[in-house]
């Protein structure tokens with residue numbers, strides 16, 4: 001039997017060399033990539049966050065845990081990538097807001113969007129508002145996705161949504177937001193974005209909904 005407790009523990013402890021094998025063992029047993037990510041790997045990252053908050057671990061440990069998580073995702077990526085409809089549902093511009101370097105969640109959302117038929121332009125991390133607007137214009141995106149993991153990023157989420165809504169793209173592009181720092185109330189009421197989703201599966205549903213494919 002695949003040892004999923006060992007997988008979580010290997011991510012938490014940042015055992016980057018052990019994680020790919022443990023992920024592969026779970027896949028070999030027929031477990032779906034989505035279950036492995038959503039029910040096991042993300043749980044491990046949540047535990048890492050809690051240990052950091054409780055000062056049981058510090059930034060270096062958080063960083064090696066993130067690397068171990070990424071090593072596991074590399075095994076899964078090609079499997080989730082299968083079945084994409086070649087970008088036929090339109091272009092989404094995605095990035096992590098200014099000041100924020102967290103990219104794991106954003107990259108998972110991108111993976112799921114691509115495998116569901118969207119073309120995604122990934123702006124990376126620490127992205128200023130003006131760059132989101134420029135990229136959405138250049139790529140004629142129908143949707144922009146903002147990821148934010150730090151509460152200090154709240155003003156940048158708000159400013160980026162405002163920059164998009166006040167630009168010439170107003171009415172042409174929808175904006176969705178997600179990430180551990182955000183709440184639906186902040187995103188929808190304070191920032192006046194078009195949608196909030198708590199995870200990558202819900203993000204795909206939301207993207208389809210906002211663009212009328214649901």
Ligand code: B12
Pocket residue numbers: 042045046048049050052053059062063065066099100101102103104105106108109145146147148149150151152176177178179180181196197198199200201203
């Ligand atoms: C790994 C990690 C790091 C790594 C990041 C590595 C990387 N390449 O991303 C490193 C070590 C670099 C790091 C640094 C810091 N971190 Co950090 N980090 C984390 C941790 C443990 C996990 C994040 C993660 O990858 N989760 C797994 C993914 C899959 O989940 P996710 O990101 O939430 O994404 C999902 C959803 O949110 C959603 N989603 C995400 N984006 C989007 C976008 C859209 C459009 C949609 C619809 C949905 C969506 O879908 C995703 C998939 O399901 C979190 C703890 C936590 N609970 O989040 C802390 C956490 C986010 N970090 C925190 C802090 C404080 C920091 C630092 C400031 C620490 C420091 N003193 O230096 C720095 C900031 C650096 C910076 N400028 O960005 C705090 C933030 C607290 C706060 N309220 O602001 C947290 C919450 C830890 C804690 N509990 O205190 N961190």
